[in-house]
Amino acid sequence: MSLLTSLIQASTRFQQALDTRQAPADSSNAGAATEPKKLEAAGSPGGDRFTPSEQALQDPADVKVQKLPLNQYKQTVAQDLSYIRDTLRHKLAEYNLHPATALNVSKGEEGKTVVEGKISDEIRGEIEQDLNNNRDFTDAFSRLSISEPTLDFMDNALKLNQAYGVRNSLLSSLVSENQQFNGFQDVLHRYDSLRRNTSANEPLAVGDSQRYAFNLNARA
Numbered sequence: 001m002s003l004l005t006s007l008i009q010a011s012t013r014f015q016q017a018l019d020t021r022q023a024p025a026d027s028s029n030a031g032a033a034t035e036p037k038k039l040e041a042a043g044s045p046g047g048d049r050f051t052p053s054e055q056a057l058q059d060p061a062d063v064k065v066q067k068l069p070l071n072q073y074k075q076t077v078a079q080d081l082s083y084i085r086d087t088l089r090h091k092l093a094e095y096n097l098h099p100a101t102a103l104n105v106s107k108g109e110e111g112k113t114v115v116e117g118k119i120s121d122e123i124r125g126e127i128e129q130d131l132n133n134n135r136d137f138t139d140a141f142s143r144l145s146i147s148e149p150t151l152d153f154m155d156n157a158l159k160l161n162q163a164y165g166v167r168n169s170l171l172s173s174l175v176s177e178n179q180q181f182n183g184f185q186d187v188l189h190r191y192d193s194l195r196r197n198t199s200a201n202e203p204l205a206v207g208d209s210q211r212y213a214f215n216l217n218a219r220a
Contacts, residue, residue, distance in 0.1 A: 062161060064175050070155060073184045077151050080144045087137050088216045091130065095123050099217075105131070106213035107145065113138060145212035147184070150191050170194075 084105070092101055097119060104116040113131045115124050131137050157168040174190050176182050 060177075062165075062167060064177055064179075065158060065161060065167075065171055067179055068154065068158065068175060068182060068187075070151075070158065073147075073151050073154070073187075076184050077144070077147050080140045080147065083140050084137070084144060084214055085216060087131075087134070088214075091127050095119075095127065097123070102218055103216045104213055104218075105141070105216070106211075107141075113141065141214065144214065146188055146192060149212060150188060154187075 088103055088105065089099065091097075092099055092103075101119065102117055103119075106114050106116075108114040113128055115128045115131065117124065119127075154171060154174070157171040160166040161168065161171075173194065174187050176186070
C-alpha cells in the first residue's frame with residue numbers, strides 16, 4: 001500500500017470520528033431550537049388556547065338590540081294596562097253591570113273613545129262619555145295604543161334574533177348605539193317618528209294606534 005493511500009484512509013477515519021462526536025451535540029441543539037416553536041404554536045391564533053369571545057363574533061347591530069331592557073319596558077306598559085283595566089271594572093260596577101261583562105275599547109275616527117259590548121246603547125253612551133271626559137284615562141289609553149303593540153313587536157323580534165339570528169331592520173333602526181338613549185319613551189318616540197314619515201302605501205310592521213283595541217273580560 002502506497003503512502004498516499006495510507007494518508008487518505010487515515011484522513012477518512014479521522015473525519016468519521018469527528019462526525020460521531022458532533023452528532024450528540026447537534027441533536028441537543030436541535031431540540032433546543034425546536035422548543036420555542038412549540039411555545040409559539042401554543043399561543044398562535046390556530047392553537048387550542050385561542051377561543052374568540054362570542055360577543056366578538058356578533059354583529060354590533062345584534063349586540064345593541066340584545067341589550068334592550070325589555071323587562072323595564074314591560075313594567076311601564078303594565079302600569080297603564082292595570083289602570084285601564086281597573087277603570088273599566090269600576091264602570092261596570094258603577095252601572096250595575098255584571099263584572100264579567102266583555103267590553104272592547106278603541107279609538108274612533110275622530111280620536112274619541114269608543115266602547116262596544118253586550119250592553120244597552122244608553123249605558124254604552126254614558127260610559128263612553130265618562131271615559132272621554134276622563135283625561136287620565138284618555139292619556140293612558142293613547143300611550144297604550146302605541147306602547148303595547150310596539151313592545152310586542154320588539155319582544156317577538158328579539159326572541160327571533162336570539163333563537164335564530166334573524167335580524168329585524170326596523171328594530172335595529174329603533175335602537176341607539178348609546179344605551180343611555182334607549183329608554184322606553186326614546187324608543188317609542190323614534191317609532192312614532194318613523195310611523196309618521198312612512199307613506200300610507202308602506203305601513204310599518206307594527207300595529208297602528210288607530211286600530212288598537214283593549215279588551216276587558218274578552219274570554220269570559
